Structures are given as structure tokens and as C-alpha cells.
Amino acid sequence: MHPSVLLLERLASLINQLLRQDAASHDLLPIQWQALAYLAAANQYSNIPTAVAEYFGTTRGTVSQTLAVLERKGLIRKEADPTHGKRIHLVLTDAGQRIMTAGWSTRLEAALASSAAEDGTLECLLRSLLSSLQHLNDNHAFGVCRQCFHFLRRTDSAHCRLTGEDLAEEQTVKLCREWKKPLPTAQRQPAPSGGSLDRGR
Numbered sequence: 001m002h003p004s005v006l007l008l009e010r011l012a013s014l015i016n017q018l019l020r021q022d023a024a025s026h027d028l029l030p031i032q033w034q035a036l037a038y039l040a041a042a043n044q045y046s047n048i049p050t051a052v053a054e055y056f057g058t059t060r061g062t063v064s065q066t067l068a069v070l071e072r073k074g075l076i077r078k079e080a081d082p083t084h085g086k087r088i089h090l091v092l093t094d095a096g097q098r099i100m101t102a103g104w105s106t107r108l109e110a111a112l113a114s115s116a117a118e119d120g121t122l123e124c125l126l127r128s129l130l131s132s133l134q135h136l137n138d139n140h141a142f143g144v145c146r147q148c149f150h151f152l153r154r155t156d157s158a159h160c161r162l163t164g165e166d167l168a169e170e171q172t173v174k175l176c177r178e179w180k181k182p183l184p185t186a187q188r189q190p191a192p193s194g195g196s197l198d199r200g201r
């Protein structure tokens, strides 16, 4: 077995352990904690029940129970989409935000900051590995908006070429269900300005 497989297995196991501890300390199941963490990181196209189900590779029925618990505990609230009739966005409440800021990921960030992995090499490697595994498992990719094929940085704004909409700066660091892997620099061509996405899915 490749030594990296053992290291990744050990890391995954340790992260799982931290995650279970965090969840238990707030009287949540691990999946409920993970769904809250996902919603904290998701952009405006991805903080909807369908996207939560896609992200965890489960059904909407299963995920709706998880979301109902988070809502009942006052950790998330529903917000109607101002432009898309019945669409509901799931947003963290102040209480939800508070418990996220002290979670296991902040400890991992501190460990990363004190390691030799700050130059982006590790991030590139992990992203490539994740992408390959998602491809093998036929999983939906999800990715950070700024690193998307459709992302366009303009002089004074950010823009999504898929939806044809401008993006608030804080949205550009969030996860998106519509994310697409960018082309290598040499193959990039200007993409047509969009508006083609049916966000009513």
C-alpha cells in the first residue's frame, strides 16, 4: 500500500473523531454538524436542500430530517429567494455561526499554519486527489467559486459567466454546486457571458 494512503486514512480517522466530539458537545449527530458546516461554506446557489443532498450523496428526504433538526435548534433559518418564487435558502443564524467558529476546522487551520504547507502545494495536491476520487465515484464536484471555470474577475467586481450574475465578494470564497474545473492556462479562451443556468432546479 502507498504510504500516503495510510496517512490519509489516519488523517480522515482523526478528523472524524474531532467532528464527532464537536457534534456531541452541541448535542448534534455528526451528519447534522457536517450539514451545518456545509451551509456555512455554501454560496447562494448551493445553500438549498437539493444541494445539501447532492453534497452528501443522499436523498432530499434524508437530508430534510437533518435540516429540520438544525432549524428546530435555532442554528439555521429559512429565507425565501427574492427572485425565484418557491426557492428557499438555508442560512446560519447567529447561534449557528457561533458554534461553527470554534469547530475542529479552526484547529486544523492552526495546525496547517504551523506546518510547512502554506505555499499552496498541499492545497493543489489535495484538490487534484479529491477531483480524481469524485470522478471515480461519480460524485458532484462542488468547489470554491474563485477557482471555477465560470468565474470572471472584473476591475471592480466578480462575475459568474454561467448564471450571468455579479457575485458579492464574500460569495467568491464559498462552495458552489455548479463549480467546474478550470482549464489549464494554455487552453483558456474567453467564454460567452451567460445566464444559461436554470437555478430553479
Ligand code: SF4
Binding pocket: 043, 045, 143, 144, 145, 146, 148, 149, 150, 151, 152, 159, 160, 161, 162, 163, 176, 177, 178, 179, 180
Ligand atoms: S463562477 Fe462557478 S462557482 Fe462561482 S457561482 Fe458561478 S458556477 Fe458557481
